[in-house]
Amino acid sequence: MFWDWSYVWEIMPTLLRASVVTIQATLLGFVLAAVLGLVMAILRMSKSQWISVPTAAVIEFIRSTPLLIQIFFIFFVFPEFGIVLPALTAGVIALGLHYGAYCSEVYRAGLESVPRGQWEASIALNLSPYITFRDIIIPQAIPPVVPALGNYLVALFKETPLLSAIAVLELMQTAKILGSENFRYVEPITLVGAFFLVMSLVASVFIRQVESTLNRSLRNPGGGQ
Amino acid sequence: MQLRPLAICAIVFFTAGLAIASFANFREFIPGLLQGAWITVQITIGGCIVAVIAALLAAIAKMYGPAPLRWLAVAYIELFRGTSALVQLFWLFFVLPHFGIVLEPMSVAIAALGLNVGAYGAEVVRGAITAVPRGQWEASVALNMPRKLALRRIILPQAFAAMIPPWGNLFIELLKATALVSLITISDLAFKAQQMNQTTFRTVEIFSIVLVMYLAISIVITVGMRTLETFAARGMARGR
Amino acid sequence: MTTPMVKFDNVTKRYGSLTVLDSLNLEIAANEKVAIIGPSGSGKTTVLRMLMTLERINDGVIHVDGEPMTHMERNGALVPADERHLRRVRGNIGMVFQHFNLFPHMSALKNCMEAPIHVLGMPRREAEERAAELLDMVGLGDKKNHYPSQLSGGQQQRVAIARALAMRPKVMLFDEVTSALDPELVGEVLQVIRKLAKEHSLTMLMVTHQMGFAREFADRVCFFHSGKIAEQGAPDKIFNDPQEERTRQFLSAVLEAG
Known part of the structure; x- marks a missing residue:
């Protein structure tokens, strides 16, 4: 028998409960990534080379090494310094850091696309740099990059199964446990795959929607610069 | 832009120096880690080859294939982009045996990672082919070339140059994804790291040096792709 | 008529x-x-x-x-x-385009050899001789090995004419x-x-x-x-x-x- 429906119904409730953890990790991780990414982008664009170059190196370092090792690093190394993190927290931090590095490049593209004239006009109006950034630059820089950020949200979502490596009881880990308990992996793993497929297809449709809405409103931003 | 590799190198040497300085007896685990790194390199190379072939076939099938092939390509691309690499790896590893297909873990690893990255690569290939100016197709028609010949001799070589930078990124994604194979019992670098962590408890040193090893491999990939890029750009300016 | x-x-x-x-x-x-x-x-x-x-x-x-x-x-x-x-x-039929449409990844000579070899099935030696002759005729005998990006617009267009003629x-x-x-x-x-x-x-x-x-x-x-x-x-x-x-x-x- 290739596919056992009664087994599917039996494991479904357990998997659905686990999917809550997956979604939790995704959302928390992405909030962290969105914030860290903006911070990294701003540091990366600093006029001082003492700040921008090391930041660039850190971003590059995070992007060039495996997320799995970063998860292990945070999970196993922090306790050495007396900070014991629950597995889910360690995983969320690793996800946030990893995708923060990706998001920072997206933010940077957005920030760089704001015309210089906007800074100059703000100086002419005697706005402080902080106010300029908060009220003038950010509102123009972020909306165009929302779809790109959305793509990273989906990518982050698809990487949450890595948390199974430090025994977070998310979908993948739960599926593996179910598989080993019942000696049947076909259904749990296929169901997990189907869950990710459906969620990311829905998400990509949604992102495309946001993209076209944005394009429409950006083309006519009520005045232009 | 030239700052970036410099900065990376600085970090490599700094971390490596720090790590080596703090090792009491690092001979203990360096050979094991190097063994693991060699497995990682093998999987990366194998995966890259599978990825490039899968991407080319899928992109061409999607763009020019007859309807059934086109659907197959679209299904492949959406399926592998829509699910996680780890899910795909586990599926091939745990589920395929149920259907009577038993593969060695190494083959599963190379196939799964290669097919995963290949699905993303297919879109890269498609983008690069679309970006070749229409005049090139028209000139091929005017010279009475059959479509296949024009694609192979005229369009693909030009698309190739545009593909190199995004492929560089994909190869690095593939390298990073190889760490997942440690979860299906392959003793790659990530696996060795965990194994040694459990026996020696030199957590900080081991994971630092493993990160640096991954970084070093990805720098090799970056440098290799940059070289390829200059080579491909030789004598060719994108002039209609 | x-x-x-x-x-x-x-x-x-x-x-x-x-x-x-x-x-x-x-x-x-x-x-x-x-x-x-x-x-x-x-x-x-x-x-x-x-x-x-x-x-x-x-x-x-x-x-x-x-x-x-x-x-x-x-x-x-x-x-x-x-x-x-x-x-x-x-x-x-042969055609010369407004924007030349030369193949940028091939030298002038290769541009004129590609179709004769692969479409007409001409032996490489013969195709090369003929391509060289045609490039001579359009006054570019000395630019055979240049790539399109190394040629002026006028020279590119002359290569394009030679390329079209190569198909007889x-x-x-x-x-x-x-x-x-x-x-x-x-x-x-x-x-x-x-x-x-x-x-x-x-x-x-x-x-x-x-x-x-x-x-x-x-x-x-x-x-x-x-x-x-x-x-x-x-x-x-x-x-x-x-x-x-x-x-x-x-x-x-x-x-x-x-």
């Missing part, structure tokens, strides 16, 4: 609801040189693109060398041509071949075309804005207006004594601009 080399028989081309060419009838004799002039949007470039099979036609038949090109006979009826038929008839076409199409060039480079390209017209027995169709050249080079000038031939005839007649008001207006506008 013998069989015309090219014959448009009631050919219509539409883009959506826009009719670009309206039941065109045009016969071109073997070895004849025809210049096509007219305001932009009059459908003149479309004539060449249809003949090169770059555009599908909506109605009518195009014949090349006495044989239907866009259609083929099957069981006594004319049906739209398949790819094989198109490729066979297309072998008679009977009909050559020139689509505004000097429009993308800086003014000082126009002369060298026209010089090559002039030479070609004199030394080779080729049927030539040329869409151009160079009135002076059209007058000197062509046996016949066709003035296109809104998808139709408004007036045609010997260059002297068209340029000195146009019958149609539209032709007069167009010529005076063009000549005034210089």
